[in-house]
Ligand SMILES: Nc1nc2c(ncn2[C@@H]2O[C@H](COP(=O)(O)OP(=O)(O)OP(=O)(O)O)[C@@H](O)[C@H]2O)c(=O)[nH]1
Ligand SMILES: [Mg+2]
């Protein structure tokens with residue numbers, strides 16, 4: 001048996017890279033998805049470390065999933081140090097709600113997160129507006145995969161870490177990844193996202209890890225369409241206030257200990273919103289997420 005990492009899941013197969021030294025993949029085995037032991041209700045995810053038994057030169061069998069640092073349903077990945085939550089300044093129109101959902105998912109799993117504001121070339125004013133929402137809460141980078149602006153800062157941010165892109169379809173996740181890896185054939189600059197589907201013409205359909213020579217791992221993931229955003233949460237709790245880090249300073253100061261920060265009197269969180277200490281869009285995302293989680297809870301019964 002030998003250990004490796006699942007670097008790709010596609011069409012019922014897992015691809016396991018073994019002896020991955022210096023970021024350069026050694027041998028990659030193709031492993032059939034069916035018949036993999038799903039003990040403890042776990043099914044394999046891209047990013048998992050696994051034990052495999054080679055069958056021949058190309059195929060192997062996954063015997064065991066090694067303990068995970070963390071795991072996510074949307075996107076379906078494991079062992080992530082840093083989420084690169086990506087939003088475009090324009091085309092597609094930015095969804096701060098979806099951005100916040102991904103940030104909450106990262107918080108809940110205690111993974112680091114950064115906000116990448118891409119397509120700065122299309123609308124620098126909109127890019128700055130988005131950046132201001134997150135500055136002071138998360139690292140924020142203004143980027144353009146088209147002009148290359150910001151890419152060196154992105155390279156410093158990801159250095160040596162396991163980083164997963166997350167964000168709506170068409171925001172430029174694969175384009176940014178390709179700039180870092182130099183795999184220019186990953187995306188052909190196609191210009192527009194399709195007007196009909198709002199997806200890029202080279203939309204990513206599977207999760208795959210691309211390694212840099214210094215050991216950095218970059219997970220490319222399929223984007224979400226906005227209609228999937230409602231389901232883009234791995235959370236089980238109903239009051240997600242502790243996953244908004246800038247709320248922390250106010251949480252003990254509400255009149256009621258079990259305040260959910262919606263209609264209660266003397267709510268310190270709402271007061272902070274009025275005072276401009278908590279951003280309005282962040283507060284709205286909190287309320288929207290809380291309602292979605294409550295809805296999900298009700299639908300369970
Ligand atoms: N103007 C401009 N276009 C960009 C930029 N980054 C990406 N694009 C274009 O936007 C489209 C979508 O880019 P992708 O990299 O495929 O987006 P994605 O986030 O990977 O999309 P999915 O794989 O569907 O989730 C492509 O046509 C890119 O050429 C940018 O910074 N500026
Ligand atoms: Mg993509």
Ligand SMILES: [Zn+2]
Pocket residue numbers: 254259260261262264266267268269270
């Ligand atoms: Zn409150």
